[in-house]
Amino acid sequence: ALEDVSALGSVHELRLSRCRQLSDVSALGTVHTLDLSGCLLVRDVSALGTVHTLDLSGCVLVEDVSALGSVHTLDLSGCVLVEDVSALGSLSWLDLSGCGLVSDVSALDDVDHLVLRESGVTDFCLVPNAIH
Secondary structure, eight states, rough: OOOOOGTTTTTTTEEEOOOOTTTOOOGGGGGGGOOOTTTTOOOGGGGGGGOOOOEEOOOTEEEEOGGTOSSSSSEEETTTOOOOOGGGGTTTEEETTTTTTOOOOOOOOOOSSSEETTTOOOOGGSOOOOOO
């Protein structure tokens, strides 16, 4: 099982989807394109703020995404503990499908592509006008 990924930080594109034992991703902040989908033990993503394209879909322990405001493309689908996405307003592409705790997306003015399928957003008046 892959647990230590500290030597992979200089890789341009890295796909580690469904690595069941992986929890520490702090060394991967310099990777350009990073797929951590289905990595069930990943919790702390604060070091990944400079990743360009980041797939965290199905990372069910991820809760705090406030450090990811500089990411270009971010998939948080199925991140059921994510609630506050106010720091993600400058992303180009954001998928919040299945993020049932996310109810306020009013700070996402500059997001070009926003997916809200099965999210907690019920008041679509809170969706920024640029996205409608």
